[in-house]
Amino acid sequence: MTTDEKITPSQNGLSSIIKQTFDLVLIPFLAVVTALIIGGFIIVVTDAAVYTAFGEGGIGGGLAAIWTSVSVAYGSMFSGSLGSARDISESLVASTPYIFAGLAVAVGFRGGMFNIGVEGQLLLAVMASVYVGSNFSLPWIIHLPLTILAGMVAGAAWAALAGYLKAKTGAHEVINTIMMNYIVYLFSDWALNGFLCRTPCSSPVSPPVLESAFLPQFFYRLHFGFFLALIVAFAVWWLLFKTTIGFEIRTVGTNPNAARYGGIQTTKVMVLTMAISGALAGLAGASELLGVNRVLAAGFSSGYGFDAIALALLGRSHPLGVVLAALLFGTLRSGATRMQSLANIPTDIISIIQALVIVFIAAPAIIRWIYRIKAKGAEEGGGVMVQGWGS
Amino acid sequence: MPPVLELRGITKQFPGVLANDNVNLTLEKGEVHALLGENGAGKTTLMNILYGLYKPTKGEIYINGKRAEISGPTDAIRQGIGMVHQHFMLIPVLTVTENVMLGEESIHNGIFLDRKVAAKRIEEISKKYRLEVDPHAYVRDLPVGIQQRVEIIKVLYRQATILILDEPTAVLTPQEVDELFNIMKLLTSQGVSIIFITHKLKEILAVSDRISVIRRGQTVGTAKPTESTEQSLAELMVGRPVELVVQKKKAQPTQPVLLVKNLVIKNDRDRIAVEDVSFEISGGEVLGVAGVQGNGQTELVEAITGLRHAESGSIKIDGQESANKTPRQITEIGVSHVPEDRQRDGLVLSFPIKDNFILNTYYNTFANGIIIDEKKVNETAIKWVEKFDVRTPSIETPAGSLSGGNQQKVIVAREFSRPLKLLIASQPTRGVDVGSIEYIHARIIQKRDEGAAILVVSTELDEVRALSDRIAVMFDGKIVAIVPADQVTKEQLGLLMAGVPKEEVLGVFPQGKTKKGEKL
Numbered sequence: 001m002t003t004d005e006k007i008t009p010s011q012n013g014l015s016s017i018i019k020q021t022f023d024l025v026l027i028p029f030l031a032v033v034t035a036l037i038i039g040g041f042i043i044v045v046t047d048a049a050v051y052t053a054f055g056e057g058g059i060g061g062g063l064a065a066i067w068t069s070v071s072v073a074y075g076s077m078f079s080g081s082l083g084s085a086r087d088i089s090e091s092l093v094a095s096t097p098y099i100f101a102g103l104a105v106a107v108g109f110r111g112g113m114f115n116i117g118v119e120g121q122l123l124l125a126v127m128a129s130v131y132v133g134s135n136f137s138l139p140w141i142i143h144l145p146l147t148i149l150a151g152m153v154a155g156a157a158w159a160a161l162a163g164y165l166k167a168k169t170g171a172h173e174v175i176n177t178i179m180m181n182y183i184v185y186l187f188s189d190w191a192l193n194g195f196l197c198r199t200p201c202s203s204p205v206s207p208p209v210l211e212s213a214f215l216p217q218f219f220y221r222l223h224f225g226f227f228l229a230l231i232v233a234f235a236v237w238w239l240l241f242k243t244t245i246g247f248e249i250r251t252v253g254t255n256p257n258a259a260r261y262g263g264i265q266t267t268k269v270m271v272l273t274m275a276i277s278g279a280l281a282g283l284a285g286a287s288e289l290l291g292v293n294r295v296l297a298a299g300f301s302s303g304y305g306f307d308a309i310a311l312a313l314l315g316r317s318h319p320l321g322v323v324l325a326a327l328l329f330g331t332l333r334s335g336a337t338r339m340q341s342l343a344n345i346p347t348d349i350i351s352i353i354q355a356l357v358i359v360f361i362a363a364p365a366i367i368r369w370i371y372r373i374k375a376k377g378a379e380e381g382g383g384v385m386v387q388g389w390g391s
Numbered sequence: 392m393p394p395v396l397e398l399r400g401i402t403k404q405f406p407g408v409l410a411n412d413n414v415n416l417t418l419e420k421g422e423v424h425a426l427l428g429e430n431g432a433g434k435t436t437l438m439n440i441l442y443g444l445y446k447p448t449k450g451e452i453y454i455n456g457k458r459a460e461i462s463g464p465t466d467a468i469r470q471g472i473g474m475v476h477q478h479f480m481l482i483p484v485l486t487v488t489e490n491v492m493l494g495e496e497s498i499h500n501g502i503f504l505d506r507k508v509a510a511k512r513i514e515e516i517s518k519k520y521r522l523e524v525d526p527h528a529y530v531r532d533l534p535v536g537i538q539q540r541v542e543i544i545k546v547l548y549r550q551a552t553i554l555i556l557d558e559p560t561a562v563l564t565p566q567e568v569d570e571l572f573n574i575m576k577l578l579t580s581q582g583v584s585i586i587f588i589t590h591k592l593k594e595i596l597a598v599s600d601r602i603s604v605i606r607r608g609q610t611v612g613t614a615k616p617t618e619s620t621e622q623s624l625a626e627l628m629v630g631r632p633v634e635l636v637v638q639k640k641k642a643q644p645t646q647p648v649l650l651v652k653n654l655v656i657k658n659d660r661d662r663i664a665v666e667d668v669s670f671e672i673s674g675g676e677v678l679g680v681a682g683v684q685g686n687g688q689t690e691l692v693e694a695i696t697g698l699r700h701a702e703s704g705s706i707k708i709d710g711q712e713s714a715n716k717t718p719r720q721i722t723e724i725g726v727s728h729v730p731e732d733r734q735r736d737g738l739v740l741s742f743p744i745k746d747n748f749i750l751n752t753y754y755n756t757f758a759n760g761i762i763i764d765e766k767k768v769n770e771t772a773i774k775w776v777e778k779f780d781v782r783t784p785s786i787e788t789p790a791g792s793l794s795g796g797n798q799q800k801v802i803v804a805r806e807f808s809r810p811l812k813l814l815i816a817s818q819p820t821r822g823v824d825v826g827s828i829e830y831i832h833a834r835i836i837q838k839r840d841e842g843a844a845i846l847v848v849s850t851e852l853d854e855v856r857a858l859s860d861r862i863a864v865m866f867d868g869k870i871v872a873i874v875p876a877d878q879v880t881k882e883q884l885g886l887l888m889a890g891v892p893k894e895e896v897l898g899v900f901p902q903g904k905t906k907k908g909e910k911l
Contacts, residue, residue, distance in 0.1 A: 254742065262718075
């Protein structure tokens, strides 16, 4: 650079914002498309009818069978998730816990903490919520918030413990949260056979939540938890990008040395980040409990806490991205059931597609290679996701 | 005889940027050809083209008179081109031999590494070019200067005859620099040709046979060191007359602002890094700390700024006891800190410039309660970018995509815009181009004249001498001497930095005048 080229600093114009958004969305979008295409291959390869058609109908018949196989599978999946008002409502119901859980992991990522313990925090939160929700008889205006709050506090406390261990002893949060998951799993087994079991205790199921703590359903099974999720997503965005707390979280998450230099108490922020993450995990559990299940039984969560990692990655740890990713995953999940019944394809195919999405997001070089997209600078992608071990 | 290497009309067009514009360069056998240019002038792009990392938009490369197609580093190595990067590409937990043979392993019995054969060849190379190094030492145990030798050996091991040295002196002590220059002379005397990339003018004059200056992607001149001066080269490089000497009036010290007494600090390995250090700085004066890297300067600065625990002793800033206060408390007293490693401590590289501007004042100056005042942030950012001449397309640009000089200006803007009583500037111009050095130095002196106390820590003796009113020399964790800047020569400082007792070095001074801690 030289003196004569004077560039006037200005804020970015609209066009460059659109371009930035496009760049941000391109890889996740292509990752999903690619995963669906490969998923299609797997459907074809595992479909006996295709082999028979190749044997009997030759190339033409075989290709036709391939088309039928894939189109029936994906057709039934999408009609099953978006085909009717009820289907759409089911998709949104399935998306709700994904939004909360995805936000939980995303906040962790932003703060440099890899919270693998969302599953455990969620389950502990459900236990707290079911306890408050079934044991106290209160007017709903008090009972519902109190029950939700119980879940949030339980999740936050459990996650904050992992954050505290990291801040004080350097114990890596990945190890801590994984281990703490097992503590919760076993604790819940024990509790469901003991103090949390309904009376008389014949099977490990909790007493039902009282109606005063319900999140009301209003559109088939769609409940107010969905709107709560959207509001919370907005609140998380506001917190992360508009407040000093968010500035601290993002600074610690991106460059803890600079954070310390800037006077931020990094240990405090680590604990806070985990607490917020855990509270969001707790919301995922509480809304699912109070809006859908209304009772806690074994197998309450179908791995929301782990799918949430994929969601946060897919959504680039941005609340809006997480919401979109959660809607996508919710749609896939609820369509998968229909696909299983109509096309006789196991719902596991969805897990494969989800796994492929994670692979492509985690290794964007693959996507760039497939679609010949030029790599940009090293700073691409919103900075560091998580710090390495021992950092 | 054709030149060993010839670049003809190399042009490289990036989207929106013409990084190289019709660059011509010839390298004769056995010469050191210096490539001089500011950060971002296009030196690195050119070398990356030569090394096969980029494809030129236009232009040809000839090696020994023959047209060469270089499509990747492997190609470049095969054609005898070797590159020593500024940041070493060594694996600390492997030995020298293992590092050198990596990618070109000698093998016996099919699958076993033959370290003996490799070690023998390394010893041969060591002997031939006097690159002394123990082939069996682990790289992590070696000082930076020796690690660089390993890098050079690595390249020679692959039979390179054309050596590209990218800013090789940036990490070296003055002594190591001298050693490197001796090695370079020996290499060229044995027929190796060297392209030497730097922006340090003294070094160029000391070691090169020919100089090409690049500005804005174009070769703007070729010069011979015998016919050039630092001043003429700087002008060629920057494109305008440059002040190489800091213009400053005599200091007008007021009352003491920083008082350090018997300070003891431990380093990360729990060893004593700073031992019983005492000194003071008054408002309106600059105290420079000279010393070879790793003699306690880093720890000293970290303790004063609250980033490191002080074991014992006292640090008084503006009358307040500040030892072991938090960085924020110390900032709030009125201390500004330009950190030694700007990318590690001073900036969040992926954050936009405007967010880096508020790194340590986001919570008070730029917030109402917990809400960040974005309007104020934006307005201030636009103002500072103008005022501090940060060359950036926008305030939204991530700090990481600026050049080193402009990154440093972002930090300077942030740290100099607060009301400040004490300024601590650590390596304020490391890796910064000449134009920015001039600018940053002028700003530091301006702060001094406004009455701030200033502590400058630098491994560049010239910088310490240019800025300081008094110079403290650190060796092995102690301040071995504090002397007035205008009463000490560069050679004397060099000896003090190397640990020669001050009585021997400063014998020329009247007795008592240089007593430790005494103000002059």
